[in-house]
Amino acid sequence: MGIFDTLSFTFPELTLAIGAMALLITGVFLGDKSAKQISMACVVLLVGAAVLVLVGPSGTQTSLFDGAFRIDSFSSYCKVIIFGAAAFAILMSDRYLAGEQLGRFEYPILIILAAFGMSLMVSATDLISLYMGVETQSLALYVLAAFNRESQRSTEAGLKYFVLGALSSGLLLYGASLVYGFTGSTSFDEIARVATSTDTNTGLIIGLVFLVSGLAFKVSAAPFHMWTPDVYEGSPTPVTALFAAAPKLAAMALFTRVLTTSFSGVLTDWQPVIAMIAVASMMVGAFSAIPQTNIKRLMAYSSIGHMGYALIGLASGSAEGVRSVLIYMAIYVMMTIGTFAVILMMRRRGGMTENISDLSGLSRTNMPMALIMTVLLFSLAGVPPTAGFFGKWYVFLAAVEAELVWLAVVGVFASAVSAFYYLRIVWFMWFDEPAPAFERDSGPALAFAAWGSAILMFPLLTVFMGPLTQAAGIAAASLF
Numbered sequence: 001m002g003i004f005d006t007l008s009f010t011f012p013e014l015t016l017a018i019g020a021m022a023l024l025i026t027g028v029f030l031g032d033k034s035a036k037q038i039s040m041a042c043v044v045l046l047v048g049a050a051v052l053v054l055v056g057p058s059g060t061q062t063s064l065f066d067g068a069f070r071i072d073s074f075s076s077y078c079k080v081i082i083f084g085a086a087a088f089a090i091l092m093s094d095r096y097l098a099g100e101q102l103g104r105f106e107y108p109i110l111i112i113l114a115a116f117g118m119s120l121m122v123s124a125t126d127l128i129s130l131y132m133g134v135e136t137q138s139l140a141l142y143v144l145a146a147f148n149r150e151s152q153r154s155t156e157a158g159l160k161y162f163v164l165g166a167l168s169s170g171l172l173l174y175g176a177s178l179v180y181g182f183t184g185s186t187s188f189d190e191i192a193r194v195a196t197s198t199d200t201n202t203g204l205i206i207g208l209v210f211l212v213s214g215l216a217f218k219v220s221a222a223p224f225h226m227w228t229p230d231v232y233e234g235s236p237t238p239v240t241a242l243f244a245a246a247p248k249l250a251a252m253a254l255f256t257r258v259l260t261t262s263f264s265g266v267l268t269d270w271q272p273v274i275a276m277i278a279v280a281s282m283m284v285g286a287f288s289a290i291p292q293t294n295i296k297r298l299m300a301y302s303s304i305g306h307m308g309y310a311l312i313g314l315a316s317g318s319a320e321g322v323r324s325v326l327i328y329m330a331i332y333v334m335m336t337i338g339t340f341a342v343i344l345m346m347r348r349r350g351g352m353t354e355n356i357s358d359l360s361g362l363s364r365t366n367m368p369m370a371l372i373m374t375v376l377l378f379s380l381a382g383v384p385p386t387a388g389f390f391g392k393w394y395v396f397l398a399a400v401e402a403e404l405v406w407l408a409v410v411g412v413f414a415s416a417v418s419a420f421y422y423l424r425i426v427w428f429m430w431f432d433e434p435a436p437a438f439e440r441d442s443g444p445a446l447a448f449a450a451w452g453s454a455i456l457m458f459p460l461l462t463v464f465m466g467p468l469t470q471a472a473g474i475a476a477a478s479l480f
Helices: 003-008 011-030 032-055 073-092 094-099 106-123 127-145 152-183 188-197 202-218 228-234 237-244 246-262 264-288 295-315 319-344 367-381 387-401 405-431 444-456 465-477
Strands: 062-064 069-071
Touching (some): 003 011, 011 032, 011 106, 032 073, 032 106, 069 073, 069 106, 073 106, 073 237, 073 246, 073 319, 094 237, 094 444, 106 127, 106 246, 127 152, 127 246, 152 228, 188 202, 188 246, 202 246, 228 237, 228 295, 237 246, 237 295, 237 319, 246 295, 246 319, 264 295, 264 405, 295 387, 295 405, 367 405, 367 444, 387 405
Antiparallel strands (some): 062 069
């Protein structure tokens, strides 16, 4: 394959990288007065990259750069959702950044660079390219977490994320070096060949343990979740919305590709480990969220729990399990974007509010907002017939088919416990005395994200569930 043929497969990534550099230079010359125009240009870049993925050769499987990256249905599926979530994160932040005097041109460009790193992550098929993608994403996210330099909480969030992220990168690198040392290669295909051909390779398993630890940190799975509540609470709310959606999908996709392609030959070694991480994540998410009074902190523990449910599908180690992970993560991203759109609407004259008690009596002060939040909370809890129920149904079914019935039972229990804190917020909104009303003018982007997510939570009334499950099935099959 010639250099031009190779580059034709990387048009989405080239669009983001070159576009980000051009917009950065433009912003430097024009200053912060160009922030709004650059934000719109970044949204156009992300939409354009998603279109290039869709019209590109997604039906073929092509290895690029001597096997370092792979373009296939799996990577294409994830990239479209990542670019869409990143675009919504930029659009939803407009009113917030203006209200907090944070309208700087670097903000959307950092999101573009983070999306570029996530795109590399989901296509990586080599330990070196894996690390490049993870660090490209992480460096941009470290800056975004501390974007509000005047806020002590934001600075603390950025510092915690950076320090703990460096720790996880160290674990990831150490694991990669051990895997390389005991297999003689960094290529996923070669690692898979060695893992399958040898009976017992203790060094390879130890390296896998460190790899899993580093990747579990990136998806904020317990017991590597300690950064999540503080970073979610301290970061600017639109940044938290981004953290909770696109990077989680990218990290889970990377997690899935590493285990199912490189280490499928040692499935019996990593399957119980992933199952226990899933259990720990679900339990931490279910019980730690109950006493929370800050809604962003509650969403942090909620995301930990949801990563546990997604890991149930991964623990099955089958194509059906991977399909369930992809379906679940797509629905999770939609739920998260909608929920944070509502959280961004929690604004009064004095500024943003984050306490759950501020939602009290919302049905009497802002009925549409209460309806949207109720639908999204029901879906997060997995109440039928919402999309969240179907997401959990697919991962539990995959676990049962993989003879991990006990894991599905634990998942159902954790889901029942987590329903308590979701439904408690619903109770506050519909039955408590009203708190002071929020501002009505939230902007078209937030309204569209909130209403759109709420409508999509009823898959029986919309047409997205069929194409989603079909696309997820094709994407999962490309890994096997």
